Amino acid sequence: MGGGVGGLGLIAIVLIGWMLGVDVTPLLGGLTGDGGAGQGQAHEPTAADERAAQFVSVTLADTEDVWSRIFIEQVDARYEPAELVLFKGATQSACGGASAVTGPFYCPVDERIYLDTGFFTTLEQRLGAGGDFAAAYVVAHEVAHHVQQELGILAEANRTRARMNEADSNAVSVRIELQADCYSGIWARAAEAQFGSIEPGDIAEAMNAARRIGDDALQRGSGGAVRPETFTHGTSDQREAWFARGYESGDIVACDTFGTDRL
Structure with missing residues (x-):
């Protein structure tokens, strides 16, 4: 062997x-x-x-x-x-x-x-986002990008980004990521209804993980200045809010980050 x-x-x-x-x-x-x-x-x-x-x-x-x-x-x-x-x-x-x-x-x-x-160890020990459901949120977020791909959203957004300058491309990237957070919330709501596997505190773990990996939180944690023009994933408040929107609505249409002026 x-x-x-x-x-x-x-x-x-x-x-x-x-x-x-x-x-x-x-x-x-x-x-x-x-x-x-x-x-x-x-x-x-x-x-x-x-x-x-x-x-x-x-x-x-x-x-x-x-x-x-x-x-x-x-x-x-x-x-x-x-x-x-x-x-x-x-x-x-x-x-x-x-x-x-x-x-x-x-x-x-x-x-x-x-x-x-080793990422789950990093998530818990370095980023302060422990718990099984925090880890599940990470997996669900990446799966959500595949959902975007299946719906044709990701390919179109990336084609748009390719024609933009860096700052505008970053802004589109933020919308991609916040939509993935929203889709993660949809998954959490559906998993709760379908499997009954959500325990007290699980959603709080996911929301905490979303906050911990906001661009502003990561930049502060690294000791640098917060530079919104470099954001690619969204702020802690935005990530938490869009996850919550998906969880509360359970509706793909409610996750249209590209059709709103207020993220």
């Missing part, structure tokens, strides 16, 4: 991926010197990696069930789920390199979500 991973650990991670649509091969195959998947030193999955794989797999499966139903009910279309790639350290995506530094992201080119297994 190659790659330095053996026994039940390998079986558990591979089965999780095979059953629930998470690609965990970057955890098993090692990395090349330039950060791409290859035949370099292997990274043996830890118990924390296995817990992360199981958690995101279950969350991803929930998003698939929820969005499949919402697409049928609200847009009369079929939802094609995204694939989530778990990696440790660094890997390559069709949109470029992915690492712990880049954070979780959605690549519309290959329609995959990339998530470093």
